[in-house]
Amino acid sequence: MSQQVITPELCEWITEQTAAGHSAESILGAMLGSGWDESIARLALARTLGQSATLTPPPGATPGLPEPELTRFAPVVDAGDRQVKVLMALRQPRVVLFGDVLSNEECDEVMALAGKRLARSETVATGGDGSEVNAARTSDGMFFERCETELIRRVETRIATLLRWPLDHGEGLQVLRYRPGAEYQPHYDYFEPSHVSTPNILKRGGQRVGTLVIYLNTPTAGGSTIFPDIGLDVAPVKGNAVFFSYDRPHPSTQTLHGGAPVIEGEKWVATKWLRQGVFT
Numbered sequence: 001m002s003q004q005v006i007t008p009e010l011c012e013w014i015t016e017q018t019a020a021g022h023s024a025e026s027i028l029g030a031m032l033g034s035g036w037d038e039s040i041a042r043l044a045l046a047r048t049l050g051q052s053a054t055l056t057p058p059p060g061a062t063p064g065l066p067e068p069e070l071t072r073f074a075p076v077v078d079a080g081d082r083q084v085k086v087l088m089a090l091r092q093p094r095v096v097l098f099g100d101v102l103s104n105e106e107c108d109e110v111m112a113l114a115g116k117r118l119a120r121s122e123t124v125a126t127g128g129d130g131s132e133v134n135a136a137r138t139s140d141g142m143f144f145e146r147c148e149t150e151l152i153r154r155v156e157t158r159i160a161t162l163l164r165w166p167l168d169h170g171e172g173l174q175v176l177r178y179r180p181g182a183e184y185q186p187h188y189d190y191f192e193p194s195h196v197s198t199p200n201i202l203k204r205g206g207q208r209v210g211t212l213v214i215y216l217n218t219p220t221a222g223g224s225t226i227f228p229d230i231g232l233d234v235a236p237v238k239g240n241a242v243f244f245s246y247d248r249p250h251p252s253t254q255t256l257h258g259g260a261p262v263i264e265g266e267k268w269v270a271t272k273w274l275r276q277g278v279f280t
């Protein structure tokens with residue numbers, strides 16, 4: 001085949017095959033047998049059925065999802081070196097609000113370490129003098145290396161224990177600072193299956209399957225973490241953290257979320273993204 005194009009007819013055929021009970025792998029086999037290029041065939045399947053259908057988990061992938069031990073719904077969860085409070089839990093989508101994940105001193109230390117290295121996040125407003133911010137993400141950000149300092153290692157070990165997900169499946173901690181007016185418009189944290197850069201990103205540990213956003217300070221007003229699909233607003237409170245997980249890279253997970261504009265004061269968060277496998 002010379003020109004291989006993903007047409008609506010092809011997507012419809014894939015849907016029919018699935019409805020007839022064929023697995024994504026067997027549809028892929030049939031497509032390869034009739035001359036389709038493997039990467040285009042996988043892309044067509046991902047677009048039609050969602051990426052998880054054809055996603056080969058990366059080496060060392062952990063089955064299931066990150067999930068705290070909440071079966072007894074005790075008021076605290078043992079996170080190894082700290083008792084973390086459970087303030088609220090939603091089952092569908094999975095959203096858990098924790099209290100006291102970090103001490104005040106730990107929050108201050110992470111902000112001080114990160115503050116020296118903050119750079120304007122890539123999606124900035126064009127034009128103007130920067131005093132008016134309006135792009136999708138108008139915070140300043142930086143990444144720590146995993147286990148970069150003793151403090152970062154301690155925090156990451158605590159997160160791994162709390163969410164029962166291996167430390168090496170986590171990306172380096174990201175710190176964001178929002179000034180008044182800054183926001184992070186609603187988005188999904190998983191990598192969009194049909195995006196051209198996604199296959200390469202997935203080589204380093206597979207998809208993201210969970211997010212923990214830790215509040216490093218308490219803004220005076222605004223800056224809540226919003227989940228528009230489920231009408232949930234989480235107030236940013238120093239030391240608290242909101243966790244959510246998603247088992248497939250699809251809007252049906254209802255994990256659309258964002259950082260509402262900060263109205264007064266600053267808002268600092270540290271985000272830990274969790275991957276299916278070892279993040280390298």
Ligand SMILES: O=C(O)CCC(=O)C(=O)O
Pocket residue numbers: 176184189213223224225226257258259260269271
């Ligand atoms: O700032 C927030 O409340 C949300 C941050 C966020 O969505 C992210 O870091 O992916």
Ligand SMILES: [Fe+2]
Pocket residue numbers: 187188189211257
């Ligand atoms: Fe996010």
